[in-house]
Amino acid sequence: MLETLTIGAALFASTNIDDIFLLMAFFSDPRLDRRAVVAGQYVGIGALVAASVLAAACAVAVPGHWIALLGLAPLAIGLHRLWSSWRGGEAANADDDTPRPAGSGFLPQVCSVAGVTAANGGDNIGVYVPVFAQDFGAVPLLCAVFAALTGVWCVAGHLLVNHRLVASSMRRLSGLLLPYVLIGLGLWILRDAIGLVMPASG
Numbered sequence: 001m002l003e004t005l006t007i008g009a010a011l012f013a014s015t016n017i018d019d020i021f022l023l024m025a026f027f028s029d030p031r032l033d034r035r036a037v038v039a040g041q042y043v044g045i046g047a048l049v050a051a052s053v054l055a056a057a058c059a060v061a062v063p064g065h066w067i068a069l070l071g072l073a074p075l076a077i078g079l080h081r082l083w084s085s086w087r088g089g090e091a092a093n094a095d096d097d098t099p100r101p102a103g104s105g106f107l108p109q110v111c112s113v114a115g116v117t118a119a120n121g122g123d124n125i126g127v128y129v130p131v132f133a134q135d136f137g138a139v140p141l142l143c144a145v146f147a148a149l150t151g152v153w154c155v156a157g158h159l160l161v162n163h164r165l166v167a168s169s170m171r172r173l174s175g176l177l178l179p180y181v182l183i184g185l186g187l188w189i190l191r192d193a194i195g196l197v198m199p200a201s202g
Helices: 002-016 019-027 034-058 064-089 090-094 106-120 124-134 136-161 167-196
Strands: none
Touching: 002 090, 002 136, 002 167, 019 034, 019 106, 019 136, 019 167, 034 106, 034 124, 064 106, 064 167, 106 167, 124 136
């Protein structure tokens, strides 16, 4: 059991370290409900783990090109936020202190965060599947480790963004930064999907 716990912790940390910075960006956005960020993180991680378990159970390798299409989620969300910011102008800036943007509720925010989380960790499936398939009986314990560490990640992201040395700059830049972070993330993930339109020769 100790070996499984160690493997699970190392596996989660090594594949989700970048989620800390993404969570900081989400928590620094005053328009997002913090509960929606936490719930979305759990839903996104849960979706990745569920897909990995299913693939491991069926002994199916997930093609990397198709996984890369998950990059469409952060790209679309980032473009939408950028367009809304440009369209709203001064009115959008006046709403920066509200916890949620007008017209969006808890569930849409959860779905948005979950979509970005799943897309950001899309390549994790290729790592999780062989580990799950190697010892399928350990999957429940590994899932418990992942669930516990997801909570740790959320707490860490929240504490970091509220640290006095970084809070003011993160909060001030969040409205401008997050759309570009999401767009860049989407494009970075989608780079692996080029094989779908330009198959390797030979």
